[in-house]
Amino acid sequence: DAGITQSPRYKITETGRQVTLMCHQTWSHSYMFWYRQDLGHGLRLIYYSAAADITDKGEVPDGYVVSRSKTENFPLTLESATRSQTSVYFCASSEGGTYYEQYFGPGTRLTVT
């Protein structure tokens, strides 16, 4: 029972580089989410997806791109990384939308130098 996995777990990159964070879930959940966690802010939603090929912006989408060609995968790309994007990124999935609990991956710690 793999659940939800994220890779890499740790990443250091330089300003201006493109970086992709991967998220994979084995439950066939229709919804998937990307959050960032920063001190003093809790978790903030970046993007979410209700199904394959359906994505929508969250609270803090600027500088990020997502895609979802398969139900089980939901990669997050930083097209040109900035220091302000140094954070811990969590992927989550759920069976449905608003009233359903979300299940979280272990997180990716990203440092942009």
Add this chain to the structure above:
Amino acid sequence: AQSVTQLDSHVSVSEGTPVLLRCNYSSSYSPSLFWYVQHPNKGLQLLLKYTSAATLVKGINGFEAEFKKSETSFHLTKPPAHMSDAAEYFCVVSGSGTGNQFYFGTGTSLTVIP
């Protein structure tokens, strides 16, 4: 608009004494409310959820929370704290009109003193 306020950023209790973590919410609609726990360097784990059924919700590991609409609160309690309860706790609101979004509080760090 939906929002959550966790009233304490840090709480310290002695092992064996009760835990109270406070959460107030704001919602224009009938909300769903959740408590999640995050142990150091780990992902988030669901403790319990409220979705308009019983107002007293029981979760895992002895945690409970009571939904009080008149006070717009959803405080988390546990009768005796254990050392293993030391972690970060997040209160979350979701519901109609949130665009399928979860809104997280800023977290409460629980320290358990032996």
